[in-house]
Amino acid sequence: MLRGALRFRAKPGLLGRGLNTRKGGSTLDWAGKVPEIKKKIQSFLPGGDWNPLYDTSHLPPERTDVVIVGGGVLGLSVAYWLKRLEKQRGAIQVLVVERDHTYSRASTGLSVGGIRQQFSLPENIQLSLFSVDFLRNINDYLAVVDNPPLDLQFNPSGYLLLASEKSAAMMENNVKVQRQEGAKVCLMSPEQLQNKFPWINTEGVALASYGLEGEGWFDPWCLLQGLQRKIQSMGVVFCRGEVTRFVSSSSHMETMSGEEVTLKRIHEVHVKMDHSLEYQPVECAIVINAAGAWSGQIAELAGIGRGPPGTLQGTKLPVEPRKRYVYLWHCPQGPGLETPLVADSSGAYFRREGLGNNYLGGCSPTEEEEPDPGNLEVDHDFFQDKVWPHLAQRVPAFENLKVRSAWAGYYDYNTFDQNGVVGPHPLVVNMYFATGFSGHGLQQAPAVGRAVAELVLEGHFQTINLSSFLFSRFYLGEKVKEHNIF
Amino acid sequence: PRVGHKRIQYLHLVAPLWNGGTRGIRGMSSAVAPEGNQSKWGKLLQFLADRFYDVEALREYLFQKQVSKIHQKNRSFTYIKERYGPYVAGAYFILKQGGAVKFQGKEWIRSSGRGHYSLEFLNFQATPVEAVDASGCAINYQGLDNLLALKELQSLQLQRCPHVDDWCLSRLYQLADSLQELSLAGCPRISERGLACLHHLQKLRRLDISDLPAVSSPGLTRILVEEMLPNCEVLGAEWTEGLKLGPEKQSRGTASPIPA
Numbered sequence: 001m002l003r004g005a006l007r008f009r010a011k012p013g014l015l016g017r018g019l020n021t022r023k024g025g026s027t028l029d030w031a032g033k034v035p036e037i038k039k040k041i042q043s044f045l046p047g048g049d050w051n052p053l054y055d056t057s058h059l060p061p062e063r064t065d066v067v068i069v070g071g072g073v074l075g076l077s078v079a080y081w082l083k084r085l086e087k088q089r090g091a092i093q094v095l096v097v098e099r100d101h102t103y104s105r106a107s108t109g110l111s112v113g114g115i116r117q118q119f120s121l122p123e124n125i126q127l128s129l130f131s132v133d134f135l136r137n138i139n140d141y142l143a144v145v146d147n148p149p150l151d152l153q154f155n156p157s158g159y160l161l162l163a164s165e166k167s168a169a170m171m172e173n174n175v176k177v178q179r180q181e182g183a184k185v186c187l188m189s190p191e192q193l194q195n196k197f198p199w200i201n202t203e204g205v206a207l208a209s210y211g212l213e214g215e216g217w218f219d220p221w222c223l224l225q226g227l228q229r230k231i232q233s234m235g236v237v238f239c240r241g242e243v244t245r246f247v248s249s250s251s252h253m254e255t256m257s258g259e260e261v262t263l264k265r266i267h268e269v270h271v272k273m274d275h276s277l278e279y280q281p282v283e284c285a286i287v288i289n290a291a292g293a294w295s296g297q298i299a300e301l302a303g304i305g306r307g308p309p310g311t312l313q314g315t316k317l318p319v320e321p322r323k324r325y326v327y328l329w330h331c332p333q334g335p336g337l338e339t340p341l342v343a344d345s346s347g348a349y350f351r352r353e354g355l356g357n358n359y360l361g362g363c364s365p366t367e368e369e370e371p372d373p374g375n376l377e378v379d380h381d382f383f384q385d386k387v388w389p390h391l392a393q394r395v396p397a398f399e400n401l402k403v404r405s406a407w408a409g410y411y412d413y414n415t416f417d418q419n420g421v422v423g424p425h426p427l428v429v430n431m432y433f434a435t436g437f438s439g440h441g442l443q444q445a446p447a448v449g450r451a452v453a454e455l456v457l458e459g460h461f462q463t464i465n466l467s468s469f470l471f472s473r474f475y476l477g478e479k480v481k482e483h484n485i486f
Numbered sequence: 487p488r489v490g491h492k493r494i495q496y497l498h499l500v501a502p503l504w505n506g507g508t509r510g511i512r513g514m515s516s517a518v519a520p521e522g523n524q525s526k527w528g529k530l531l532q533f534l535a536d537r538f539y540d541v542e543a544l545r546e547y548l549f550q551k552q553v554s555k556i557h558q559k560n561r562s563f564t565y566i567k568e569r570y571g572p573y574v575a576g577a578y579f580i581l582k583q584g585g586a587v588k589f590q591g592k593e594w595i596r597s598s599g600r601g602h603y604s605l606e607f608l609n610f611q612a613t614p615v616e617a618v619d620a621s622g623c624a625i626n627y628q629g630l631d632n633l634l635a636l637k638e639l640q641s642l643q644l645q646r647c648p649h650v651d652d653w654c655l656s657r658l659y660q661l662a663d664s665l666q667e668l669s670l671a672g673c674p675r676i677s678e679r680g681l682a683c684l685h686h687l688q689k690l691r692r693l694d695i696s697d698l699p700a701v702s703s704p705g706l707t708r709i710l711v712e713e714m715l716p717n718c719e720v721l722g723a724e725w726t727e728g729l730k731l732g733p734e735k736q737s738r739g740t741a742s743p744i745p746a
Contacts, residue, residue, distance in 0.1 A: 089543075136627065136653050140553050145535065145545045155679040156656030212659055212686075233542075337678075337710040338685035355678060355706050 056280075060239040060271050063283035064095040066456065067269045068290055069243050069298050071098025073108040073220065073442055074434050075290035076227035077449025080142075083234040085453050092457075094236045095282060097271055101240040103224070105376060107292050108442060110409025112326055112351070112360065113220045114341055115443035116159040117183035118211055120174045120483040121419070125181040126464045127444040127451075132214040134446035135223070141446075142226040144233045150226040153219040157352070158211040158340040160197070161484070162394070167345060168206040170483060175209050184213035199335040200342075201396055210340065217341060217351060220442050244279060245270035246287070246302045248428070262313065264303060264428045286456055288432045293321035293373075293410040295435035302428050313427060315475045319436040321373040322413035327383050328353060328360040331401040343486050348390035350398075358404065363387045364486055378406040411439045417479040422448060422469040423455055432456060433471060438485060556649060559583070560629030571611045572635035576618070578607075579632040583623040589613045590638070614638035617667075621645035627653050634660045641667035645694075648673075652680025659686035669694035671722060676700060678707040685714045696722020 066082060068075045079094045086092045103109045115135070117128045134141055139149045163171040171187075178185045187209055190202035196210075232238060247268035253261045266287050272279040291298045299305065299317035307313025334357050341351040350361025363386055365371065371379060383403060391398045414421065414436035421436040434452045437444060447464060454462045461467065468480045531548075534541040567575035577587040577595070581603045586596035589610045596619070597603040615636045625633075626649035633639065639661055644650050650673045658665065665687050670676055677700040684690065693715065701707050704722075712720050 140550075143546075143549060145542050145549065146532075153679065154652060156652055156683050157679075213656055216656075337682045337714045355703060355710060 059273065059278070059280040060095055060097070060241065060282055061093070061237060062280070064093040064237070065284065066092065066094045066286045066288060067243075067282055067284045068094065068096045068288045069269075070290035070292055070295070070435075071096045071101075071228075071238060072103070072106050072290065072292050073224050073227065073445040074292065074437075074448060075288070076224065076231055077445040078288055078290060078434055078452045079231045079236045079449075080227055080234070081450045081453035082456060083231060083236060085450075085457055087457075090235060094231075095284070096231070096236060096238050097241050097243055097269075098238070099240075099242040099274075101274070105410065107410050107412060108220050108224050110326075110407060111220050111439075111442045112217065112362075113442065114159070114215075114217045114351070116211055116215045116341075117178055117181070118159055118161055118174065118185060118209060118215070118484055119440075120170075120177065121480060122177055122181055123464065123466055123468060123480075124419070124440070124444070124482060125178055125183055127447040127466075128440075129182060129214070130447035130450070130464060131444050135218060136214075138223070138226060142230040144229050147229060150222055151219075152222050155216040155218070155352075156213070157217075157338070158213075158215045160211075160340040160342045161209045162205045162343065162345050163207045163209070164204055164345040165206040171207050171209055174484065183211070185209055185211050197335070197338070199395055199397055201394055203393075204345065215341075223442075223445075239271060240274045241271040241280075242274075243269055243298065243301070244272045247281070248303065259311075262427065266302060266428065266430055286430045286432065288434060288452065288456075289317075290434045292412040292435060292441070293319070295319050295412060295433070299425075299431075299433075302425075302431050304425060304428055304431070312472075312475045315471075317421065317433070317436075317471070318416040318474060319412055319414050319421065321410040323371045323373045323376070323408050324362060324364060324411055324439070325378055325382055325406060325408050326360055326362045327387065327403055327406040328358060329398075329401045329403045330356075330358050331398055332357055333397045333400065334359055335395060335397065342394070344390055344394050346390040346394075347486050348387050348394070349486055350391060350395075359398075359401075361387070361391065363390065373410065376408045376410075378408050380406065412436055412441060413438050416474055417481050418485045419480050419482050420444070420448060420466075420469050421471055422451055422466045423471065425471050426475075438482075440485075556624055556626060557628060559624055560626050562628075562631050567635075570608060572637075573613065573615050574608055574611055576632045576636045577610075577615055579629065580618055580620055580623070581607075583620065583625060583629075585618065585620040585623045587615055587619070588617040588641075590616045594619075617641040617643075619643040620647060623647055624649055626650070627657070630654050630657055634658075637661070638664050640664055643669045644673060645669050646672040646674075649675070651675035652677055652683075655680035656683045658684065662686045662688065665690060667692045670698065671695070672697045674699055678702065678710075681707060681711055682714070684711070687715070688717070690715055690718045692719050692721065694721040698722075 068079055075096055079096050082092055082094050100106055115128060115132055117125050119125050119128065135152060135154060138152055142150060161171065175185050175187055187207060188196065189207070190205050193200055193205065193208045194202050228238070246266045247270070248264045248266045250262045250264045253263060255261060266284070268281045268283055269287060270279050270281050287302070289295050289298050296317050296319045305314060305316030335352070339352040341349060343349040348361065348363040350359050353360045365382070365386065380403070383406070412435055418438040419436065420441070421433040423432060425431045425433070432452055432455065434448055437448070451461055451464055451466050454460070473480065531541060531545055535545055563575050563578060566578055573589070577589070580587050581595065581597050584597055584601065586594050587607070588594045589607065590613050592610065592613065595603060595607055616638060617640060618633060618636070621643050622645065625647055633642070634657060642661070642665060650670070652675070655676065666689055668687070668690060671694045676698050681695060684693070693711070695708065695711065698704065708720055
């Protein structure tokens with residue numbers, strides 16, 4: 001307050017000086033006197049270098065419209081579309097809360113960065129088609145004045161999926177669906193495969209599907225940076241902190257059959273600051289759970305799943321972190337420039353990395369041998385025992401290779417049906433989900449962000465109908481199974 | 487390991503004339519300059535934007551307008567396509583952009599410096615287009631639709647096209663059955679990632695990949711492309727090119743990837 005008063009006093013002084021200049025009078029005197037007077041007033045005040053009681057500029061705002069929990073590529077994409085689809089400039093205030101601002105454990109940066117349309121569900125194909133269009137025009141969508149254009153480093157090399165005798169029929173069906181949705185995918189017989197990619201051993205391959213357009217891999221970090229840059233220019237507040245508590249009110253109701261239902265509404269989100277005990281309660285209207293692998297914890301924090309099992313209240317968000325390894329190896333005689341991302345029928349996959357005969361790949365472990373997701377340490381034996389044999393069998397050149405490095409990342413694994421969860425929770429009415437994409441969240445993020453933003457702003461899906469990805473399917477037991485997950 | 491290739495007889499389908507001189511260069515320079523930076527108007531806007539936030543919105547609007555102008559230029563002519571067929575529609579698109587086309591057994595048709603061209607090609611509805619010279623045209627991913635409909639296209643010149651990028655190259659597989667000559671020389675946005683898609687074009691006999699500033703290691707890329715297309719003569723990008731990093735190379739950096 002005092003400081004404000006001081007400023008107020010100083011201002012007429014400056015104004016006076018301005019007027020004097022115009023008159024051409026005693027300008028020099030004034031110019032010297034103003035700081036002198038300022039100094040005098042300051043010396044009267046106790047403490048000299050006085051600050052307001054408490055500087056709160058590092059804290060998130062006290063109230064905002066939407067709080068997005070998780071600043072990964074999905075959370076940022078929701079923020080971007082909320083701001084882009086708002087009816088009026090500045091109509092909606094958005095706060096993104098990210099716990100790990102270096103993204104050291106975030107799935108976004110640790111991803112292999114692939115994008116494909118070869119899914120079995122029409123929804124997934126549509127999401128991916130929209131996203132590839134977004135990525136192609138990324139410099140139109142995410143252009144920021146005075147910033148250099150983004151270099152997405154998209155490798156349009158396509159995906160090559162191999163099917164055994166057993167799964168060939170399913171692959172044929174999937175490709176039919178993909179083509180109906182507009183994806184450019186072709187089927188290949190083992191002979192055609194051998195002609196096109198002579199380095200593949202076609203033993204045990206009955207059918208292959210190969211993406212011709214809009215499939216490949218890109219730099220996930222670039223997309224993340226681009227989104228971050230853009231949303232900040234659009235006025236979204238980005239905050240480094242952790243959501244520790246939801247303050248909500250509940251109202252009890254009874255259904256016709258006498259069941260008691262508790263509807264909850266979140267009013268405040270407590271955001272704990274990084275490396276401190278300080279927290280800021282943020283009043284908000286809508287919370288978006290885009291916490292990726294940890295979104296199950298956030299849901300629990302909001303009271304989702306706390307209830308007798310078998311009821312809607314007792315239905316948990318079935319999303320948990322699953323550790324996946326990625327290995328980078330060097331193989332001098334390996335496949336050349338034309339190499340697509342090859343996904344073997346055994347589940348192992350690999351792709352070319354750069355020009356120097358480097359490749360990276362991995363394999364999803366079976367349900368029984370799931371590693372402990374507590375840390376991000378790499379199990380090198382897993383490559384020796386589970387990945388390499390499959391790779392060497394498929395590509396004989398990989399008999400001789402040298403692992404250069406490896407890392408691990410998390411899948412936001414949906415244990416129910418390996419598909420995303422989108423839309424509001426039926427009981428905690430203002431919590432929306434954008435999570436659970438089990439490894440294909442990065443490539444679908446642009447489209448999912450738009451879908452969630454439409455749901456928030458319009459109340460229904462407009463571009464892509466994702467009603468089969470709503471939370472209620474966990475309670476109703478309706479699995480929407482995606483077959484192409486690796 | 488360079489793959490030895492036998493001597494190949496070139497199809498002499500390359501346009502005899504250098505494309506409209508000034509037009510090509512001017513067309514490109516205006517597209518390469520980020521948001522008309524060099525003009526006075528651009529400088530004024532820059533000056534204002536540094537001081538007032540609202541001007542940023544105006545600049546963003548102008549940027550969006552520029553983008554939509556390129557989109558507008560690359561739209562397909564559905565009416566012409568329906569009435570005259572894909573060949574005429576493709577030829578019309580290219581001529582309108584300032585390029586040149588060659589119908590099978592006919593002479594090259596190109597627009598004059600002012601963008602005029604004779605309309606006699608409207609009668610060639612049944613004659614396939616065998617060569618297109620789109621050098622310096624503002625053709626992009628969308629506009630490529632018009633070219634991909636020309637199923638008998640044997641020679642495609644895309645020299646110094648500012649909007650042709652890796653995404654465009656990934657669509658050329660649709661011409662795999664006919665394309666024999668392809669020139670991508672001087673395209674500022676093409677990198678080795680896009681060149682990797684050319685493995686679909688197994689009929690290709692001649693590929694020009696010289697002077698691509700976005701390719702990180704031109705020498706290695708050329709070797710890999712030659713391995714990928716063993717029957718094709720690859721021009722440009724000498725293997726020594728990656729070794730010398732003279733000042734000459736720096737000056738070429740003006741043709742860096744651009745927004746829009």
